[in-house]
Amino acid sequence: MKTARTLALLALLMPLSALAQTALHDGQGNALPDTSSAKSSEGFSASMVVTADPEWQQKWENPVNGVPRFELATEVKEGGSLYILSFLTNPKLDAAGMAQVRCDLRITRPDGSLSGDEHDLPCFVTQLDTDPNSVYLSSVGMKFTAEAGDPHGTWTVAITVRDTVRNVSLPLQSSFDIN
Template sequence: MKKFVRALATLALLLPLGAGAQNSLMPEGSATKADGDFSASLLITADPNWQQEWEAPKGEVPNFRLADSVAVGGDLYVLAFLSNPKLDEAGMTNVRCDLKVAHPDGTLSSNDHDLPCFVTRLESDPKRVYLSSVGLKFTAEEGDAQGTWTVGMTVHDKNRGVTLPLEATFELR
C-alpha cells in the first residue's frame, strides 16, 4: 500500500535513547495492554510535530493529541510505546513486533512480521516509557476506501516470553 510510509520507523530509530524515553505513564486513550511488569501502547495522532512533543525536555510529560479520523489529503501517525522490557545478561532488550493494517472491508494492506521494535542495549531505567522503532504514517489519498481502518500490532518481549496484542482504529471520511 503506497500511503503507508515506513520511514517513520527509520525516524524513530534515529532518536537517541535519552530523547526516546519518558518517565510518564502510557498515553491515555491509547490501545494499552500489560502482562506483569511489561506494557505496550499504540496510539494514533494527526500531529505532524509528534516527534518534538516526544523530545520534550526531561521532566515534561508529552501530551499527544489523539486522532480517530482523517479526511482525504490528511496524515495520521501511528506510534507504539513500551515500558519495562526485560534485559538479557548483556543488558540488551529484544522486543519484536508484528504489524498489520486492514482496510474497512477487512482485507490486509500491510502484514509484516518479526520487526525489531526495541532491540538495543539499554543504559537507562527499563521502567521508563520508550518509543518503539516501528511506527507508520498514513496519508489519506483520493480513492482510498472510506470507513474504519484497523492497525494491529503484536508486541513480543522475547526475553520475557510475553506477547501483547494491540489494536487501534481510525475512520477515513
C-alpha cells in the same frame, strides 16, 4: 510495506526522560486498566497512539513538564495524515543487557483486506544503558496518508509487541475512519 500507499516505518528509538512504572499509570501514579490500545503483563507494558499532530516528534523529544501530550485522532480526510506510534516500558534484559522486543504490524481496510502485514520487526532491540522502567518509543510506527481512492470507513491497525526475553506478547489495536 507491500503496498503503493504512503506508509513509512519510523525508526525512532528515543527514550523519554520521565520515568514510568512497570504497568501503565496515569499522571497521579494510579494503575490504568488494560484497553485495546494499551496493555501490561508480567511487568511489561505497551501502548499505541494514533495522532494527526505533525509535531508529535518535537513533543516527544522536548516534552512540556516532562511528559509529552498527544491528541488522539479517530478520523482523517483525503490528503490528511495520521501518525501511529507505539511505546513500551520495562523490557526484560538478556544476560548481555540487551532488550529484545519484536513487533508485528497489520493494517486492515474497511473491507477486511490487508493494506500492510509485517511480522517479526525489530521494534526495540538495543543495549539498554538507561532505566528499563522508562517509557520508550518503539521503532515500529508509521505515517498513514489517506490517498484518493482509499476506501472510506473504519481502518484497523494492530501491533503485537513481544518481549522475547520475558516471552510476553501484548496485542494492541486501534482504528480510524477515512471520510
